[in-house]
Amino acid sequence: MKNGKKTHWLRMTLIVLAACGVAGLVVAFIQFRANPGRTGASASIEFSFNGAAEGIAPDGNRFDLSGFTREEVLSNALQSAGLADRYTTGQIRANLVVTGVYPKDIVEQMTRYVSLLDENSTGEVTAVDYHATLYSVTLYNDFDESISPDQLTGLLENIMSEFRAFFKETYSVVLAADSTAEELSLYDYSQQLALLQQSIDQKKRFAEEMADAHPSFLLDRKGFNDLVVRYDALLTGDLDRLSGIVTINALSRDPERLIAHYENQISLLQIQIKEKETEAASVEDLLQKYNKDDIIYVSTTEELQKVDSNSSTTYDALVTRQTEITEEIAELKKSLTETQMKLSDARETVTKQAMTPAGEEPESFVASELSSEKNTEQQYQTVEKGITALITKRDAVTTDFSAFLKAYSEEQINETTVAVTQAKRFAPKILSGTFLKRVLRTAGPLCAVGLMGCLVVLIVSRRREEKKAIA
Numbered sequence: 001m002k003n004g005k006k007t008h009w010l011r012m013t014l015i016v017l018a019a020c021g022v023a024g025l026v027v028a029f030i031q032f033r034a035n036p037g038r039t040g041a042s043a044s045i046e047f048s049f050n051g052a053a054e055g056i057a058p059d060g061n062r063f064d065l066s067g068f069t070r071e072e073v074l075s076n077a078l079q080s081a082g083l084a085d086r087y088t089t090g091q092i093r094a095n096l097v098v099t100g101v102y103p104k105d106i107v108e109q110m111t112r113y114v115s116l117l118d119e120n121s122t123g124e125v126t127a128v129d130y131h132a133t134l135y136s137v138t139l140y141n142d143f144d145e146s147i148s149p150d151q152l153t154g155l156l157e158n159i160m161s162e163f164r165a166f167f168k169e170t171y172s173v174v175l176a177a178d179s180t181a182e183e184l185s186l187y188d189y190s191q192q193l194a195l196l197q198q199s200i201d202q203k204k205r206f207a208e209e210m211a212d213a214h215p216s217f218l219l220d221r222k223g224f225n226d227l228v229v230r231y232d233a234l235l236t237g238d239l240d241r242l243s244g245i246v247t248i249n250a251l252s253r254d255p256e257r258l259i260a261h262y263e264n265q266i267s268l269l270q271i272q273i274k275e276k277e278t279e280a281a282s283v284e285d286l287l288q289k290y291n292k293d294d295i296i297y298v299s300t301t302e303e304l305q306k307v308d309s310n311s312s313t314t315y316d317a318l319v320t321r322q323t324e325i326t327e328e329i330a331e332l333k334k335s336l337t338e339t340q341m342k343l344s345d346a347r348e349t350v351t352k353q354a355m356t357p358a359g360e361e362p363e364s365f366v367a368s369e370l371s372s373e374k375n376t377e378q379q380y381q382t383v384e385k386g387i388t389a390l391i392t393k394r395d396a397v398t399t400d401f402s403a404f405l406k407a408y409s410e411e412q413i414n415e416t417t418v419a420v421t422q423a424k425r426f427a428p429k430i431l432s433g434t435f436l437k438r439v440l441r442t443a444g445p446l447c448a449v450g451l452m453g454c455l456v457v458l459i460v461s462r463r464r465e466e467k468k469a470i471a
Contacts, residue, residue: 012454013458041156043157044101045160049418063167073163081151087144096159097137101135168413175405188257193387201231211225217404227400242386252346262342276329
């Protein structure tokens with residue numbers, strides 16, 4: 001009898017659970033048909049170039065994925081897909097979602113407490129330390145539910161392609177053009193040489209930075225160090241030689257303007273020297289009054305507390321600054337002496353040019369003057385030809401430098417280091433994991449309630465039987 005009742009209760013429980021499961025399935029189906037979810041296409045992009053894990057692009061700047069929503073990227077993608085006349089960039093932008101793919105425990109890592117006082121701390125990952133290198137890009141069809149699957153996936157693939165082209169153009173290492181190249185001939189010789197020196201020196205320092213950061217990079221068995229050597233040869237060879245000719249002979253297109261320039265430069269240097277000497281005197285006065293490692297004792301209720309007042313760090317900083325000022329003054333005085341010598345040469349040249357023979361001059365004097373004028377004219381020609389040749393040599397090295405940077409950028413940003421997967425369309429289906437999850441979320445609670453009801457009825461029935469047995 002008891003076994004029959006147990007079988008009865010088990011059968012009833014199974015029937016209730018089955019009914020709850022069917023009810024949950026029906027409710028989930030109705031909900032799924034009413035709100036099936038979004039349809040779209042998805043692809044991924046992964047960055048694997050040097051520095052990607054730190055969020056640093058090949059050009060040394062931080063990169064982001066905001067380019068996916070840029071007007072030119074979306075416009076070009078629509079044009080390439082042949083849909084520019086049907087949709088706007090605003091419609092595409094509103095339905096494009098880019099999300100980073102992070103480790104499952106990234107939240108735990110980012111919120112983990114790390115004691116700064118623990119000497120054995122390994123330094124856990126924090127929010128600012130981790131940068132995703134894999135991103136998922138999804139384009140939903142909410143802007144037009146009637147768009148064909150091929151058009152939707154094709155549009156997303158064009159967006160991915162245009163973004164990669166934009167990324168390469170934006171974050172490739174490039175050499176800035178010389179802004180004064182066309183206007184160089186408008187300046188005087190000394191100014192032309194100064195501008196050329198500045199231009200060559202900037203490119204040399206950039207080549208040095210690239211050589212230090214990427215010593216293993218080679219193009220045609222040459223590295224960035226070879227470019228540094230070539231730029232240095234221009235500075236110490238051609239440029240120094242031309243500067244010497246211009247300075248020694250005080251060559252100028254407008255000598256009077258050159259003299260005024262030197263006079264202004266001398267006045268400025270004298271003012272700077274005076275300011276530095278005043279600063280040096282102030283620092284010296286501080287050092288004389290400074291007591292290194294002075295100790296103060298503060299009385300408390302129980303004992304005397306020792307407090308270090310003027311630390312040695314401050315004193316050492318003052319000594320360092322004093323040395324720096326002394327070196328700066330010496331450099332300024334050196335520049336002042338050189339400029340004064342240039343001014344003297346320029347005035348002497350102007351004086352010679354202003355001298356005219358009075359009356360009959362000996363033939364030897366006339367021959368000497370003609371020879372001097374001829375030499376001066378040759379010097380002018382030498383400088384002008386030398387500047388032209390220097391510009392040509394600089395441009396030749398710069399062309400090679402640009403080729404090096406282009407090759408390096410292509411090595412860092414290509415289809416492998418910025419990898420894009422093929423776009424795939426997704427849509428809600430009855431036979432899918434999404435629908436199964438919805439069924440479990442709906443039927444699970446119903447089955448749990450049904451099971452609890454069966455257990456309650458079973459417990460109540462057992463207690464009644466026990467009371468009847470006692471009675």
